[in-house]
Amino acid sequence: MKDRRKNLLKFAQKIDCDTLVTFEPENLFYMTGFWGEAIGILEKGEKTSIIAPELEVGRAKEESENCEVITADRGTGLIAALIDNVKKKKVCTDCQNYSIMTSLKKSIPTIKSSAETFYNSRIIKDEKELNILKKGSKIIDEMYDICSKKMKIGQTESELQAILMSYAMGEKMFDTGYKSTLNPLIIAGGPNGALPHAQVTDRKFKKGDLVVVDLTLRYKGYVSDATRTFAIGKISPQEKKIYEIVKESQKLGLESVKPNVKCKDVDFACRNYIEEQKYGEYFIHSTGHGIGLEVHEWPTISSKSDMNLKENMAITVEPGIYIPNKFGIRIEDSLIVKEKPIILHKFTKELITI
Numbered sequence: 001m002k003d004r005r006k007n008l009l010k011f012a013q014k015i016d017c018d019t020l021v022t023f024e025p026e027n028l029f030y031m032t033g034f035w036g037e038a039i040g041i042l043e044k045g046e047k048t049s050i051i052a053p054e055l056e057v058g059r060a061k062e063e064s065e066n067c068e069v070i071t072a073d074r075g076t077g078l079i080a081a082l083i084d085n086v087k088k089k090k091v092c093t094d095c096q097n098y099s100i101m102t103s104l105k106k107s108i109p110t111i112k113s114s115a116e117t118f119y120n121s122r123i124i125k126d127e128k129e130l131n132i133l134k135k136g137s138k139i140i141d142e143m144y145d146i147c148s149k150k151m152k153i154g155q156t157e158s159e160l161q162a163i164l165m166s167y168a169m170g171e172k173m174f175d176t177g178y179k180s181t182l183n184p185l186i187i188a189g190g191p192n193g194a195l196p197h198a199q200v201t202d203r204k205f206k207k208g209d210l211v212v213v214d215l216t217l218r219y220k221g222y223v224s225d226a227t228r229t230f231a232i233g234k235i236s237p238q239e240k241k242i243y244e245i246v247k248e249s250q251k252l253g254l255e256s257v258k259p260n261v262k263c264k265d266v267d268f269a270c271r272n273y274i275e276e277q278k279y280g281e282y283f284i285h286s287t288g289h290g291i292g293l294e295v296h297e298w299p300t301i302s303s304k305s306d307m308n309l310k311e312n313m314a315i316t317v318e319p320g321i322y323i324p325n326k327f328g329i330r331i332e333d334s335l336i337v338k339e340k341p342i343i344l345h346k347f348t349k350e351l352i353t354i
Helices: 002-013 025-032 054-063 076-086 098-107 116-122 127-150 157-170 190-194 237-256 263-276
Strands: 019-022 039-043 048-052 068-071 091-093 173-175 186-189 210-219 222-231 288-290 297-301 314-317 320-323 327-330 333-336
Touching (some): 002 019, 002 025, 002 039, 019 025, 019 116, 025 039, 025 048, 025 116, 039 076, 048 054, 054 068, 076 098, 116 297, 127 210, 127 314, 157 186, 186 190, 190 320, 190 327, 210 327, 222 237, 222 327, 237 263, 237 327, 263 297, 297 314
Parallel strands (some): 019 091, 048 068
Antiparallel strands (some): 039 048, 186 210, 288 297, 288 314, 314 333
16 A cells, blocks of 8 residues: 555656545545545645545544544535645545535635546556456356356346356455446347447347357456357357457457557557458457456557556457347457466357357
8 A cells, every 4th residue: 555655646746746635436445445435635745544424434444554534524524624634735636526626626726636646556556456356357267167057048148147146246246336337247148249338138048149248347346357258059150250250359469468569559459350351340349448446447458549558557358249230249358468468367268159
């Protein structure tokens, strides 16, 4: 935690701030070790405080590391306590709420709103974070093994999701709370697989289906993310061909990952191969993204990203081909950037036929 706080202050100083204020639970957790409803303050000299409503104070004291915990009333009480503690400081905050920022600027006219300080610090994972990601990825591999044994004709997507989430929760792995979906997982059979972010439905698996299973779950705060595509019974020669194209594309993407390589070059390695195979128009999303305390964080692995990869970044590589109203195929791994990247998922990428 000490190194994280030093790093956060280093990036704050680059934008002429000596105090960081976080409202976001991910940044609060990163800075203090506490995930909850509260405001975190990090000052020059690494003094760290948490302003929390009374219902969160006990847990904040128990879970945070070397923090002063200040009790305040919910809502305007928290803001008033924050102003009392930072009004003479050079403050940067991750707050994106217009009304809160308007209130803060009345007392702290020079306050800056920017999440970049936090993202710049979080983008390189420390050893503790890497170990958590490795463990979470191992649990996801175990869940794919369950898929290979439990998936069957006549089963619904939602029934398979229930089986998988029961196991995940038993292993202390939980839903990410990602706002753009109503489901913890993506399980998409047949034509549903043509939707990269398909919602889980009561559609039953049929003979000849391809089933996309995207497992994105949180372990000890950190997100692990992988996708495998399964076949139920005999599939067509076209589907087999496209599966092999996606698998080779992902292999080329993984092989391109090294420190100092541009993120867009990883995207190009995957996309160029798919385009050469005449399926470029069906690869409709970026190749990957950073993972950590959020499902999608820096860096972005896309054709528009000029950011360079650095050692100990955690990213995904996940090309896919989606044939509208017919089927989709995606293969994804999370990995750690090294001279020889550490691919966190060991479950086979050979096509498993149920």
